[in-house]
Amino acid sequence: MRIRIPAGLLSSAIWLLASAQAQTYRSHIEHPIARYKMSARLDPVTKRVTGQYTLTWWNHTADTIPDLYFHLYLNAFKNLDSTFMREGSVSRRGGREGWFARPDADKWGWVDVDKIQIVGGPDLTRLQVFVHPDDDNASDQTVMRIVLPKPIPPRGTIELAVTFTSKLPRALARSGFEGDYFLMAQWFPKIGVYEGSGDRGRKQGGWNCHQYHGNTEFYADYGVYDVDLTAPSDYVVGSTGFRRTEHLNADGTTTYNQYQEDVHDFAWTASPRFIKVRRTFDWGNEVRGDEILKWAKVLNLPADQLALRNVDVTFLLEPNHLNVADRYFRAVFNSLKYFGLWYGQYPYDTMTIVDVPRHSATCCMEYPTFITVGTYFWPAEYGLSPEGVTVHEFGHQFWYGLVGNNEFEEAWLDEGFNTYSDGKVIDEAYPFHCGYNYFFGMPVPAYSWLSVDPPSFPFAGVGGVPVGSLFSCVQFPMRTAGRDFYLNNVKDDDLVRNGWQYLNGASYGLNSYTRVGLTLRALESYLGEDVMARAMRTFHQRWRYRHPDTRDFIAVVNEVSGRDMSWFFQQFFYGSNMVDYTVSDISSTPLEGKVGLYDEGGKKVLYAEKSAEEAFNKSKDKRYRSTVTVRRLGEAIAPVDVAVQFQNGETVREQWDGQYRWIKYVYDKSSEVKSAEVDPEHKLTLDSNFTNNSYATREDNRGVAKWYVRWVFWLENLFFAASFFS
Numbered sequence: 001m002r003i004r005i006p007a008g009l010l011s012s013a014i015w016l017l018a019s020a021q022a023q024t025y026r027s028h029i030e031h032p033i034a035r036y037k038m039s040a041r042l043d044p045v046t047k048r049v050t051g052q053y054t055l056t057w058w059n060h061t062a063d064t065i066p067d068l069y070f071h072l073y074l075n076a077f078k079n080l081d082s083t084f085m086r087e088g089s090v091s092r093r094g095g096r097e098g099w100f101a102r103p104d105a106d107k108w109g110w111v112d113v114d115k116i117q118i119v120g121g122p123d124l125t126r127l128q129v130f131v132h133p134d135d136d137n138a139s140d141q142t143v144m145r146i147v148l149p150k151p152i153p154p155r156g157t158i159e160l161a162v163t164f165t166s167k168l169p170r171a172l173a174r175s176g177f178e179g180d181y182f183l184m185a186q187w188f189p190k191i192g193v194y195e196g197s198g199d200r201g202r203k204q205g206g207w208n209c210h211q212y213h214g215n216t217e218f219y220a221d222y223g224v225y226d227v228d229l230t231a232p233s234d235y236v237v238g239s240t241g242f243r244r245t246e247h248l249n250a251d252g253t254t255t256y257n258q259y260q261e262d263v264h265d266f267a268w269t270a271s272p273r274f275i276k277v278r279r280t281f282d283w284g285n286e287v288r289g290d291e292i293l294k295w296a297k298v299l300n301l302p303a304d305q306l307a308l309r310n311v312d313v314t315f316l317l318e319p320n321h322l323n324v325a326d327r328y329f330r331a332v333f334n335s336l337k338y339f340g341l342w343y344g345q346y347p348y349d350t351m352t353i354v355d356v357p358r359h360s361a362t363c364c365m366e367y368p369t370f371i372t373v374g375t376y377f378w379p380a381e382y383g384l385s386p387e388g389v390t391v392h393e394f395g396h397q398f399w400y401g402l403v404g405n406n407e408f409e410e411a412w413l414d415e416g417f418n419t420y421s422d423g424k425v426i427d428e429a430y431p432f433h434c435g436y437n438y439f440f441g442m443p444v445p446a447y448s449w450l451s452v453d454p455p456s457f458p459f460a461g462v463g464g465v466p467v468g469s470l471f472s473c474v475q476f477p478m479r480t481a482g483r484d485f486y487l488n489n490v491k492d493d494d495l496v497r498n499g500w501q502y503l504n505g506a507s508y509g510l511n512s513y514t515r516v517g518l519t520l521r522a523l524e525s526y527l528g529e530d531v532m533a534r535a536m537r538t539f540h541q542r543w544r545y546r547h548p549d550t551r552d553f554i555a556v557v558n559e560v561s562g563r564d565m566s567w568f569f570q571q572f573f574y575g576s577n578m579v580d581y582t583v584s585d586i587s588s589t590p591l592e593g594k595v596g597l598y599d600e601g602g603k604k605v606l607y608a609e610k611s612a613e614e615a616f617n618k619s620k621d622k623r624y625r626s627t628v629t630v631r632r633l634g635e636a637i638a639p640v641d642v643a644v645q646f647q648n649g650e651t652v653r654e655q656w657d658g659q660y661r662w663i664k665y666v667y668d669k670s671s672e673v674k675s676a677e678v679d680p681e682h683k684l685t686l687d688s689n690f691t692n693n694s695y696a697t698r699e700d701n702r703g704v705a706k707w708y709v710r711w712v713f714w715l716e717n718l719f720f721a722a723s724f725f726s
């Protein structure tokens with residue numbers, strides 16, 4: 001135990017929690033909506049999972065529900081007529097390595113509900129009908145509906161016995177197989193979400209069960225997964241939840257019972273090549289007492305509310321990535337620490353991370369207590385691989401896992417929050433990191449400068465090869481990450497929009513990730529970091545194990561800040577107008593007193609220019625009139641700071657509401673104006689052109705080699721467009 005507690009400052013409650021935590025999970029949900037008691041068996045030869053479950057589903061609403069909706073996600077990969085395929089999603093979702101080129105029939109995926117029956121009641125199998133709520137594609141089979149012989153009453157429960165067969169696709173869009181590696185995700189028939197009136201602002205109750213689209217992710221209710229997984233005994237198996245039992249079967253397979261409450265999904269993996277490495281996140285060792293006090297102060301909370309839990313962390317590693325294990329674990333531990341301190345402790349006992357094989361199209365995805373990540377054999381030392389993706393995917397335990405937004409309709413609520421939050425973790429834990437490197441004078445993105453893995457043998461476990469030292473790091477601020485991608489594409493869509501209705505995959509990426517990160521940083525600038533931190537925590541805590549929408553977040557921001565920030569959300573979440581402020585002119589003229597003809601004593605008296613100038617030059621009390629013109633070039637209106645500096649070192653700060661197109665500040669002072677800058681701290685991360693903010697700076701900038709700037713912008717664009725995680 002190594003927690004350092006300043007004497008008398010920290011309550012003893014934390015000490016007790018840190019030293020005597022029992023790893024027993026207690027549910028936080030009074031009434032789970034979906035309980036799955038399931039068994040599933042993987043056959044690596046036929047690439048099939050056969051399974052059965054009993055689903056106990058609770059109608060939490062006051063509605064009488066006449067039907068059931070199920071997601072049959074794997075049918076997205078059944079043929080070219082699924083909506084997923086028609087949307088051209090194969091390349092977008094990782095099928096770049098010639099998914100289509102492979103002639104094998106094995107590559108298609110599907111799921112059949114072989115039998116569905118009400119326990120102790122009628123067989124519903126023949127009542128299955130495919131529906132397509134999002135489009136007019138009658139061929140899509142990713143959503144199935146059953147009209148019940150008898151509706152489910154308000155607060156009533158239905159119990160279903162389901163038998164299914166899932167044929168896994170050649171890995172695509174997060175799930176499937178590649179060789180003897182299997183990632184079972186979106187793999188079983190899964191009940192949709194029934195939303196009552198009032199849920200997420202809904203006027204009338206109904207099922208929310210969207211088709212599988214190329215861009216969109218998922219949405220489900222919280223419940224319990226009690227799953228027996230059977231796979232060949234030489235396979236290493238990992239999944240959502242913790243392992244209760246392990247049973248060796250006579251046929252050379254092993255059955256593992258995995259269990260988790262308070263989650264809304266279940267995924268698993270199996271491969272004979274995984275190397276399993278397990279370590280404990282011991283929060284007493286990982287978090288110092290003064291760090292708790294620091295964040296308790298920021299959040300304005302008693303320190304004991306920032307207590308964390310120990311977590312059993314398991315990595316399933318590619319054999320040739322053992323050398324990256326320490327960095328992987330450090331990234332997860334840093335994430336458990338900061339996400340936990342900021343938003344509330346990670347409540348589960350386990351965390352399983354799959355280091356997926358390269359080019360398996362299953363990388364970088366989040367499931368409750370289970371994520372997929374990836375890296376390179378020789379990751380650049382400060383290139384944020386594997387840290388970037390690991391922190392991001394872990395962050396989804398908080399955004400999407402614990403706060404269960406609808407990823408179909410408001411992807412930004414988890415991807416964007418996570419982009420903001422993982423950037424903050426990187427700021428804290430990895431303040432020195434490179435966005436790109438110089439390699440013999442050429443900037444190269446740090447994420448992907450070595451994107452080819454050598455074969456496992458004889459390199460397995462070799463570490464510390466100093467290739468990274470050939471590169472020199474270019475620091476990369478997370479705060480403005482992806483700005484150029486944003487500036488080039490912001491006009492494609494508004495931020496808040498259904499995931500499948502963005503212009504294209506890049507726009508989905510921009511509006512779900514990059515733009516939200518930038519926009520939340522701008523919001524933080526207006527609220528202040530402490531208020532923002534409190535708003536984020538309040539939103540998280542209030543909506544844990546529930547389904548918020550965008551309006552719920554706005555309400556929390558307004559409530560916690562005590563300000564009406566509607567103007568901000570209206571413009572930057574629901575609109576696409578650009579911000580651009582500039583200092584267009586500064587000038588100073590001497591105040592020389594009278595020059596010209598003046599009526600004095602009944603006569604016109606001449607004050608000559610020259611004598612006025614001479615008098616001014618001799619004067620010990622010179623005065624100047626300085627004018628600073630600030631203009632709003634963009635259509636978006638946001639309050640902005642202006643800093644004016646005078647030759648004598650004096651600085652004046654102004655605050656402009658930005659309402660009209662321009663404002664002129666006039667000063668009569670003993671010194672001339674030297675420079676002026678609008679938004680000097682670049683708080684408005686969304687400003688489309690920082691180089692025109694400062695009058696002086698703009699003059700200095702003319703010598704910059706434009707080709708170089710363009711090259712770097714192009715690289716950043718490429719980097720951000722290509723590197724979206726899920």
Ligand SMILES: [Zn+2]
Binds near residue numbers: 392393414415725726
């Ligand atoms: Zn994500």
